[in-house]
Every structure is written in structure tokens, then in C-alpha cells.
Amino acid sequence: MDKLNFKLGNEVKEAKKNNLPIVALETTIISHGMPYPKNVETALNAEKIIKQEGAIAATIGIVNGVIKVGMSEEEIHYFGKEKNIIKVSRRDIPIVITKKKNGATTVAGTMIISDLAGIKVMATGGIGGVHRDANETFDISADLQELGNSKLAVICAGPKSILDISLTLEYLETMGVPVIGYKTNFLPNFFSSKSDFKVDYRFDKASDIANVIKNKDKLSLKGSVLICNPVLKKYSIPNNIIEKAINSSMLQARQNKIHGKALTPFLLEKVSSITKGKTLETNIQLMLNNAKLAARIAFALNK
Ligand code: PSU
Numbered sequence: 001m002d003k004l005n006f007k008l009g010n011e012v013k014e015a016k017k018n019n020l021p022i023v024a025l026e027t028t029i030i031s032h033g034m035p036y037p038k039n040v041e042t043a044l045n046a047e048k049i050i051k052q053e054g055a056i057a058a059t060i061g062i063v064n065g066v067i068k069v070g071m072s073e074e075e076i077h078y079f080g081k082e083k084n085i086i087k088v089s090r091r092d093i094p095i096v097i098t099k100k101k102n103g104a105t106t107v108a109g110t111m112i113i114s115d116l117a118g119i120k121v122m123a124t125g126g127i128g129g130v131h132r133d134a135n136e137t138f139d140i141s142a143d144l145q146e147l148g149n150s151k152l153a154v155i156c157a158g159p160k161s162i163l164d165i166s167l168t169l170e171y172l173e174t175m176g177v178p179v180i181g182y183k184t185n186f187l188p189n190f191f192s193s194k195s196d197f198k199v200d201y202r203f204d205k206a207s208d209i210a211n212v213i214k215n216k217d218k219l220s221l222k223g224s225v226l227i228c229n230p231v232l233k234k235y236s237i238p239n240n241i242i243e244k245a246i247n248s249s250m251l252q253a254r255q256n257k258i259h260g261k262a263l264t265p266f267l268l269e270k271v272s273s274i275t276k277g278k279t280l281e282t283n284i285q286l287m288l289n290n291a292k293l294a295a296r297i298a299f300a301l302n303k
């Protein structure tokens with residue numbers, strides 16, 4: 001790979017040399033998923049938690065056309081404040097590099113780059129999935145295809161509540177992605193620690209999840225493992241309570257003809273404003289909770 005376009009941060013470089021556990025973090029959640037300054041605070045706190053657990057954090061993004069694996073604090077601040085950061089999924093990567101732009105990577109974008117950098121674990125808030133009116137809009141997040149492609153362990157709090165959970169699970173099954181519940185038999189769905197849907201498999205220990213990944217790697221099986229980590233009970237918002245906010249946000253999205261990559265950020269922002277910031281607080285807490293579990297899994301994977 002052209003070294004000019006692909007840079008590892010110093011800590012990440014050292015960690016790779018010494019074979020230390022690394023956890024990748026995405027940047028769309030910073031630039032498009034949360035308002036400033038909570039976005040930057042959360043991104044830096046996620047890195048801190050990963051370090052406290054004995055792993056190294058690698059926040060991933062494209063800075064002036066250069067892929068950065070392990071962005072600096074300054075770059076993270078910039079990505080949190082600046083309005084013109086491009087949301088980068090698979091198809092955007094070569095364009096943003098060519099145009100020397102700044103790009104915040106989605107789960108899909110971060111997975112691709114992590115894979116290239118030899119990182120095996122990443123944490124996010126909630127993955128993208130099949131949108132509720134996908135039968136008309138065809139809106140299915142590229143995250144799902146990527147989960148079938150890249151070889152990663154992705155720790156999330158389930159699919160985002162704004163999605164069609166049932167269709168998202170079907171899609172994951174088609175793509176061959178095991179859906180694991182961490183200490184739960186039920187799929188968490190982002191803002192809520194429990195949905196009505198069961199997970200395929202439950203594990204209660206990070207080391208057992210690491211063994212699943214090891215066994216998958218031994219067979220060189222393609223695709224990722226999705227680990228769903230419920231948000232802590234005290235921050236969980238019951239589904240019936242946010243459902244009204246989601247419906248009204250979706251209506252506004254339709255009225256304003258919001259579609260494509262703008263839809264998810266629009267819905268997250270609207271739901272947060274309708275719930276007076278309640279969902280934002282939950283989003284922050286679940287992100288930090290996922291960073292912690294991701295670090296523990298990365299640590300166990302290294303043993
Ligand atoms: N998790 C969050 N907030 C976010 C996202 C995840 O808590 O903003 C981002 C991720 O980058 C994910 C993206 O890949 O939302 C999904 O966007 P889309 O539905 O357009 O694929």
C-alpha cells in the first residue's frame with residue numbers, strides 16, 4: 001500500500017510492533033452522529049477506556065486524503081467541530097483520497113481500513129441496517145455487506161433503534177454473520193437494552209468470544225462476528241417510549257426528502273431533540289460501554 005496515503009499513528013505503530021491488543025474506532029459517530037462538544041468528549045473517553053483496559057485505541061479517518069489509523073487528539077477535535085467532513089463508506093474511500101478531503105469513516109469504512117491495517121476488533125455505537133421502509137426506499141446500510149466481507153469482531157449495542165430490527169437480522173443471516181449477545185439472550189437495539197428478538201448465541205465472557213474469533217480465523221472464514229452489548233439498564237430507554245419520537249422523525253425525514261447517507265444522522269439528531277437529549281446521553285453511554293468490552297475482547301484475543 002502507498003505509504004503516502006496510509007499512516008499509522010505512533011501508538012498504533014508501537015502496538016503493532018509489540019503485538020499489543022488494538023481496538024479500532026470509527027469517526028462518523030463523531031462528525032455525523034453526535035453534536036459538538038459531546039462528540040469529541042465521547043471519542044476521547046472511548047480511547048481512554050480502551051487504554052485503561054490495557055489495549056491501544058486506533059481512531060480511524062481520512063485526513064486531507066491520507067488514511068489515518070490512530071488519529072491525533074487535534075484531528076479528533078477538528079472532526080468534531082468541522083462541518084464539511086465527508087461520511088465515508090466503501091465507495092467513498094478512493095474519492096476522498098483522490099480529492100485530498102477529510103472523511104469520517106462509518107462502520108463499513110472503518111472495517112475496511114482496520115482489515116488493511118491488520119486490526120481485528122472495532123467498537124461502535126450501533127451498526128447500520130435495513131431501514132424501516134426499505135421495501136420502498138431500498139435503504140440498506142453498507143455496514144451489513146461489510147460485515148459479510150471484512151474479518152473483524154464488531155462490538156455494538158445492536159442495530160440502531162431507528163431501523164427494522166427483524167429485517168436487519170435476516171440480512172445478517174444471509175451474509176453469514178453470527179450475532180452474539182453479551183450476557184443476554186435478547187438482541188439489544190441501541191437505545192434499549194432489550195428488543196423482542198433473540199440473539200443466535202449468548203456468551204458471558206470476553207475470553208469465550210475471543211475463542212469464537214480464534215476458531216473462525218483458524219478456518220480463514222470470511223466475514224465478521226457481531227457482538228451485541230446491551231446498554232446499561234440505567235441508561236436504557238424502553239422501546240415504546242422512543243417509538244413515538246422515531247415515527248415523528250421518520251415523517252419529518254420523508255417531508256424533507258432526506259435520503260441516502262444523510263438519513264441516519266438526520267434521524268439520530270431529530271430523535272435526540274424530541275427526547276430532549278435523552279437518547280444522546282444513552283448513545284454516549286452505550287458507546288463507552290462498547291469500547292470497554294471491545295478492549296477486553298482484544299486483550300483476550302492476544303493471549
Ligand atoms: N453508531 C452510533 N452513531 C452513529 C453511527 C453508529 O452510535 O452515527 C454511524 C456509523 O458510522 C454507522 C452509520 O456505520 O451510523 C450508519 O449509517 P448508514 O445508515 O447511512 O449506513
Ligand code: MN
Pocket residue numbers: 139140141142260261263
Ligand atoms: Mn443508507
